[in-house]
Every structure is written in structure tokens, then in C-alpha cells.
Amino acid sequence: MAELQKDFLFVLIKSLTTSEKRQFKLYVNRLGINVDAKFLLLFSEMDKMKEYDEHLIIDKKISTKQQLSNLKAHLYKQILVSLRMNPSHQNYRIQLREQLDFANILYQKGLYKQALKILDKTKQTALELDEKTIASEIIDLEKVIESQFITRSIAGRADELIKQSSEISRQNRYTIKLSNLSLKLYSEMLTHGYVKDDEGRQKVLELFNAQIKNIRLQALNFTEKLWYYKAHVWKNQLLQEYKYTLKYAYQWVELFHQNPEMIMSHPVWYIKGNTYLLKILFMYGNIDMLEKQLHDFNTTVYSQNFAQNENLQSLIFLTHYNALMNIHFIKGEFFTGTKLIPEIELKMEKLRDKIDEHHFMIFYLKMAAMLFGSKKYQESIHYSMRILESKGNVQGDLLFHTRILILMAKHESGNDEDYDEFIKSTSKFAQKMKQPDEFHFESILFFKNLNNLVLHKRQQAFEIFDKKLEAFSANEYYRRSLFYIDIHGWVQSKVQHVDVIEIIKGKVKYKRRR
Known part of the structure; x- marks a missing residue:
């Protein structure tokens, strides 16, 4: 990243599209009192800058040096609030959390029935999308409300909530265990690189086997299987066992193809799975499968239904062009x-x-x-x-x-x-x-x-x-x-x-x- 762009607020402002800047100004001007607000003046000045210059801001009397830190923090928060309201940044996680917030507001107003209705509907969506963390929060609030709002069905509701809570807690234990293992293996790869001797190999195997031995693949749901495959991909990459890296990278991608609705829910991990699969196919020199896999990947990520944001665009760029260059390498098409x-x-x-x-x-x-x-x-x-x-x-x-x-x-x-x-x-x-x-x-x-x-x-x-x-x-x-x-x-x-x-x-x- 360029040295001149270390200031977080400056980087955020420079990342905004024209439509996002327009929406921000509409958002802050929705009340007439904000027209001359200092944070809006700061926004306009930083938007004009090619390089961040704190002295210029102070010289123009937009803020004193003592007040600038607080003013920047306030502007940063306002931009994020505006972006959160932008339809292009809406996703199902934000929508689920929004519904949970609405239910909390209704509960605090004593409107228990309305809160429970929203929670029940939101919980079903969260479970369908395998968002167990949000589902767990919803159930916790349901428990609180049910303990205060007495209904004739409380016995059945209590059993239902206890069962759901216990099941999600069990699944979360698997998810935490597998995600911790995956992260540790990934950290090993970045910190120490690929194993270079038998001692390093034994260390990785001991770390892996200690965490994975009691986990049965058949008992796992989508998210747990995803972490399971990730852990195997990173372990086999560390050990340089490319046959098994290919096997689990393929299963990682295939898991999404078997559950296509999850591609929209977890687009980053869909791209990452393809990244590893395309890379290992290059290392095998398998030109037919490499070209087919890249074609399938492009068909999905460039479709109208695929989520679009700056983060995803950068990941797609890396995966697409790395694979494209690798294809030319395999064929010897240097020119x-x-x-x-x-x-x-x-x-x-x-x-x-x-x-x-x-x-x-x-x-x-x-x-x-x-x-x-x-x-x-x-x-x-x-x-x-x-x-x-x-x-x-x-x-x-x-x-x-x-x-x-x-x-x-x-x-x-x-x-x-x-x-x-x-x-x-x-x-x-x-x-x-x-x-x-x-x-x-x-x-x-x-x-x-x-x-x-x-x-x-x-x-x-x-x-x-x-x-x-x-x-x-x-x-x-x-x-x-x-x-x-x-x-x-x-x-x-x-x-x-x-x-x-x-x-x-x-x-x-x-x-x-x-």
C-alpha cells in the first residue's frame, strides 16, 4: 500500500465511489443543521486531497490540532453509518442483525408478541443460512422474552428453545474447534513456510491429529464441513502433499456447488476455495481441468447474481489473472x-x-x-x-x-x-x-x-x-x-x-x- 495513504480516514474517503459520496452528503444534510457541520467540511477537504495533509486542514481553520482527532473519529463513524444504509452494501448478515435490533427495540418497549414474531422468522432464516452465531443470539433473546411473557404454550416453547439451544451449542463447538485448527495451520504456513524436514512434518501432524481425531465428517453441517476441508487443504499444503491438497480443495469447491445458495452467503470462501483448486491444478500441469475450472469459476463470479463489492472484486482479480497466467505457463505461451x-x-x-x-x-x-x-x-x-x-x-x-x-x-x-x-x-x-x-x-x-x-x-x-x-x-x-x-x-x-x-x-x- 502506498506510504502516503496510512491515515485510515483518508483511505476510507478515497475508496468511496461517486454514488457513495453523493449518498453520504444526502445522509448528513437530511437535517438542515448539518450543512455547515465541521465534519462535512473536513470530508470535502479530504476528498479534494491527493495526499493526506493535516497542516492544510488546520491552516484552513476547519479544526484545531487538539480537536482534529475527535472530528476525524466522528466523520469516520458517519461515513460507516451512511455506507451501512447503502443498498450495495446490504447482505443477509446485516439484514439479520437489523431484524435482531428491531426485536430488541420492540422488547424494550414491552411489545413482546411483536418481538417474538420477528425473532422466530429471523431465526428460521439464520438457521437456513447456517448462521449459528446469530441464531444463538436470537434464541437467547427469545428465552429472555418467554421468561417474562407468559403464554399457554410456554411448556412446548421451553422444550423447543432448549433443544435448539443445545443443538446450536454442539455445532458451535465443532465450528470453533475446526476454525481454530484451520487458522493455526494457516498461521504456520505464513510464519514458517512449508515443512522442510521430518521434524517439521511430525509437528504439523501432531497439531492436526490432536484436533481432528474425534470429528466425524458425516455429522457436520455446511459451515463445519467448510472448515474441515480448509483445515485439510492447509495441512496438506504445509506437508507438500499435493495429491491430498487437490482432493480437499476440490471437495471445498464442490461443497458450494452442492449448496449453491451458500455461494451468495459465503462468496469469499467460494473464491478462496477456487483459488487453491486452480493453483494445485497448475502445479499438476492438468491443463484440461484447469481451463474448465477457471471457466466455471468465471461463469459464477461474473454472473449478475454474484455479490459485488470492492473486496470481492480484488479477490476475483487475483484468482482470475493468476490462473490465466498459469495456463499460459503450462502451455509455454510466453509471448x-x-x-x-x-x-x-x-x-x-x-x-x-x-x-x-x-x-x-x-x-x-x-x-x-x-x-x-x-x-x-x-x-x-x-x-x-x-x-x-x-x-x-x-x-x-x-x-x-x-x-x-x-x-x-x-x-x-x-x-x-x-x-x-x-x-x-x-x-x-x-x-x-x-x-x-x-x-x-x-x-x-x-x-x-x-x-x-x-x-x-x-x-x-x-x-x-x-x-x-x-x-x-x-x-x-x-x-x-x-x-x-x-x-x-x-x-x-x-x-x-x-x-x-x-x-x-x-x-x-x-x-x-x-
Whole structure:
């Protein structure tokens, strides 16, 4: 995210659409007294700014320095209230909570029958949508009201509420247990990365099995199954067991297809499930299934019925274009793939405030790799350097493989002015990595020696390194390293004296039948 946009209120105002700004002004001006309200003046001034400037606000006497913090907090709240009323931001959760609020108001006025009628209807909707937390809150209020409003059916109602409350409590225990496990596994992946040895593998298995052993899939409802599949996807990703990652990612997506009404209820998790499924199909080189799955995904998310908001648009963008570029990689269509770069960069700029830096860097690496495959080596280095020069928190493995791609491009282009210096800096970088391994140091050693060899000796060096990479690819803990940049395919192309595109096409496991 751009440095100049750290102020939360400024970022929120800049995220508003023209219609949202218009609605906000109508909302605050609904009473004439707000026309000259200071918070509205602050809104107008910040809306004009290209960069947040607190001194300008004070100089224009919109607020004193002492009052500005409170004024900004009030404006922030008013914008959120206005957005909550906007139909484009209405969803079933907000609507359910609104009905619960209405029931609370009626209860406080002593209108018990009216409150119970709203609660009963809202509870049925919440249960149908598998929103157990809201349903639990509704039942709690029903209990309070029933204990004060005596009816002839209180005995039957009491039994019904007790049964519903107990069932939801049981289901919530499963949900909490599975969601905690999923979050812990996801945290492990982000913090420590994929397992690199038997000790790490055992740690993940112990964590997983301790939580999952008493849970039967057949007894779970939609939300619990969703968390169950998520936990399995993240566990198998950590263990680099891609066969099972594919299995559970497919079941994750299929769960939504079996319950299509839940796609509208949980659009983020529908997109995320497809993200993992499309990524693992790319790693398998399954072009037929990858293209079909992307087509099905696009048909759903670009339909009129699919929810639309800024968050979903950014997630759809990431999933769609990552998969599209991966398809070009599998087919070896580098020249065609480079044509996507201007389009992707334009969308990246529009969504800059909605997407974290890491995802941007992934795109830059794919662009650099696509340009390398198109033999545009200087442009490949240019995009690679964007990653190395990033001030964001970029994963160590991503940075290392970017450096490897730069070395490949320097070798191919013959641009070796700072080759030795770059090797030295890459070696220092590897030594500072959290968990550097043999692959990292063998790769550095290969490139270090390569530039000093005569032509026939270089061929021999490629052949020796090819055998080492074969050994790495056979080791389950090194597999992941070879997915970032296809250094093995590049080395094989040198050994076999063919274009790297031919090597890549030969790796596709499931080719389209003609």
C-alpha cells in the first residue's frame, strides 16, 4: 500500500465511489443543521486531497490540532453509518442483525408478541443460512422474552428453545474447534513456510491429529464441513502433499456447488476455495481441468447474481489473472502471456489499496518469468528488480527465486557487468534466510562457477546441475522450491539443446485431446 495513504480516514474517503459520496452528503444534510457541520467540511477537504495533509486542514481553520482527532473519529463513524444504509452494501448478515435490533427495540418497549414474531422468522432464516452465531443470539433473546411473557404454550416453547439451544451449542463447538485448527495451520504456513524436514512434518501432524481425531465428517453441517476441508487443504499444503491438497480443495469447491445458495452467503470462501483448486491444478500441469475450472469459476463470479463489492472484486482479480497466467505457463505461451501484462498492471493500480504487497510481488515475478520465456531478458530483469526493491514484507523464498531468475536472465542476455557482485549479494541473502537449505546454496554455487567457464565446460556444468535438480525434485521437501521459477526446465533445455518452451510443453501431464 502506498506510504502516503496510512491515515485510515483518508483511505476510507478515497475508496468511496461517486454514488457513495453523493449518498453520504444526502445522509448528513437530511437535517438542515448539518450543512455547515465541521465534519462535512473536513470530508470535502479530504476528498479534494491527493495526499493526506493535516497542516492544510488546520491552516484552513476547519479544526484545531487538539480537536482534529475527535472530528476525524466522528466523520469516520458517519461515513460507516451512511455506507451501512447503502443498498450495495446490504447482505443477509446485516439484514439479520437489523431484524435482531428491531426485536430488541420492540422488547424494550414491552411489545413482546411483536418481538417474538420477528425473532422466530429471523431465526428460521439464520438457521437456513447456517448462521449459528446469530441464531444463538436470537434464541437467547427469545428465552429472555418467554421468561417474562407468559403464554399457554410456554411448556412446548421451553422444550423447543432448549433443544435448539443445545443443538446450536454442539455445532458451535465443532465450528470453533475446526476454525481454530484451520487458522493455526494457516498461521504456520505464513510464519514458517512449508515443512522442510521430518521434524517439521511430525509437528504439523501432531497439531492436526490432536484436533481432528474425534470429528466425524458425516455429522457436520455446511459451515463445519467448510472448515474441515480448509483445515485439510492447509495441512496438506504445509506437508507438500499435493495429491491430498487437490482432493480437499476440490471437495471445498464442490461443497458450494452442492449448496449453491451458500455461494451468495459465503462468496469469499467460494473464491478462496477456487483459488487453491486452480493453483494445485497448475502445479499438476492438468491443463484440461484447469481451463474448465477457471471457466466455471468465471461463469459464477461474473454472473449478475454474484455479490459485488470492492473486496470481492480484488479477490476475483487475483484468482482470475493468476490462473490465466498459469495456463499460459503450462502451455509455454510466453509471448501471448506477455500481452496480459499491461491489462494486469492497470487493474493492479486501481486495486492498490485493496491488495497486500505480497500478491503484487507474485504478479511481478510471473510477469518477469513470462518475459524471460519470451526472451525479453532486460524487461524480465526490470520486473524482477521491482520485487527486490520493494519495501514490503516479502517472503524469503520469493526473493531468492527472483534473484535466481535475474541470474538466468543475465546469463542469457550476456549482461554480466555486475554479475559477480550480484552473486555475492545473493549468497549473503541466502545466509540470512530463516531456513536456507541445500537447494539455495547449490544454485548459487552453480551460477557462481558458470560465468567463468569456457563453452564446453559450461555444457558439463549444466549436465551436473541437472542431475542435482533431479535429486531435489525427487525429495518431497524440495519440491516446492522448483515451482517458483522453472530453473530445472531451463537447465534441461541447455542439456538437450532445445528451446525451454519445448521442455515446458513436454511436462504437461494431461494434454488436451484433439
